[in-house]
Amino acid sequence: MATIRARLPAQARPGETVQVRALIQHPMETGFRRDEAGRAFPRNILKDFTCSYDGAVVFRAEFFPAVAADPFLAFHFVATRSGDVVLSWTEDTGKVFSQTLKIDVT
Amino acid sequence: MMRRAAVLAVLALAAPAGAEPKSGIHYQAPETRALQADDFANPGMLWVERGEGMWRAADLPGGRSCASCHGNAADSMRAVAARYPAFDGQAGRVVDLEGRINLCRTVRAGGLELERESDALLALTAFVAHQSRGLAVSVRVDGPAQASFEAGRTLFETRFGQLNLACRHCHVDNAGRMLRGDRISEAMPNGYPLYRLDWQKLASLQRRLRTCFAGVRAEPFAYGAQELVDLSLYLAARANGLAIETPGVRR
Numbered sequence: 001m002a003t004i005r006a007r008l009p010a011q012a013r014p015g016e017t018v019q020v021r022a023l024i025q026h027p028m029e030t031g032f033r034r035d036e037a038g039r040a041f042p043r044n045i046l047k048d049f050t051c052s053y054d055g056a057v058v059f060r061a062e063f064f065p066a067v068a069a070d071p072f073l074a075f076h077f078v079a080t081r082s083g084d085v086v087l088s089w090t091e092d093t094g095k096v097f098s099q100t101l102k103i104d105v106t
Numbered sequence: 107m108m109r110r111a112a113v114l115a116v117l118a119l120a121a122p123a124g125a126e127p128k129s130g131i132h133y134q135a136p137e138t139r140a141l142q143a144d145d146f147a148n149p150g151m152l153w154v155e156r157g158e159g160m161w162r163a164a165d166l167p168g169g170r171s172c173a174s175c176h177g178n179a180a181d182s183m184r185a186v187a188a189r190y191p192a193f194d195g196q197a198g199r200v201v202d203l204e205g206r207i208n209l210c211r212t213v214r215a216g217g218l219e220l221e222r223e224s225d226a227l228l229a230l231t232a233f234v235a236h237q238s239r240g241l242a243v244s245v246r247v248d249g250p251a252q253a254s255f256e257a258g259r260t261l262f263e264t265r266f267g268q269l270n271l272a273c274r275h276c277h278v279d280n281a282g283r284m285l286r287g288d289r290i291s292e293a294m295p296n297g298y299p300l301y302r303l304d305w306q307k308l309a310s311l312q313r314r315l316r317t318c319f320a321g322v323r324a325e326p327f328a329y330g331a332q333e334l335v336d337l338s339l340y341l342a343a344r345a346n347g348l349a350i351e352t353p354g355v356r357r
Binding site for chain 2: 003007021022023025027028068069070072
């Protein structure tokens, strides 16, 4: 279970640039750390982030082990029509965390 | 007159802590201060949110949760964290907020203790302490808590470890000066549990104290040790009057 915090202006005008802010709780285990017995903690990072809106991917990011735990993202897109903004993070294990925000464009 | 002013100026320099205690956030970089001030970006808020879920999670015997007895935390837990560490009559000793939460879970609710420094206990403590944000620390050091307070003060003034340093040597005598890349704080515990960017997670005051002990190359007291609670009480008493900031953010 990952806690996700994501924000987006609830309303926007067509053509307006809006900012998305997203924070997800994730350890971003690099695979380089070892326990007391010398065994490596298996790598488990969020590899990929995408934001889809109005039938297209409006923002995509690839993460690497150097990214700190609990990654925070802020980015912009141009609002065109009302609908869902889907944020999704893909983990090394293949698990997907996602959250859907709504935007009202008038 | 001039000479007296000069003497006073020297005294002021020698005691940078001054009369008014300053929160640890005062000594942080502008970026870190901005992160703590932004309730959305502050990563400690992830734990507060998780703690809010735990407050309502029915994981105690009889399908009960914290909320079953205590109701709405915004009312029932307001100003509670400001009073801790405090003397607990039933336990017969001074306990910190984590200790109090565990006493409540075990003795009163008959449930299981949460392990110190576990994500679960950190989240619940952060959620409870967050209800007191902005209120002044106001621990009591008289009556039954006095012995613990005195023990804490003794620890604060006692030299430890291979480096042979007491808490006061850094946090009173040299507060505000640089220690490698960091500015030394006045050891005010008003932001705990807080998010340490260095550790990439939320951390309790006990973890911070244990790391300080390791820093002077002393063997740290175990998690939950009474010595750490006594020291926490002494630190909280020094911070009396400072606003609680939970969840704080530090480098």
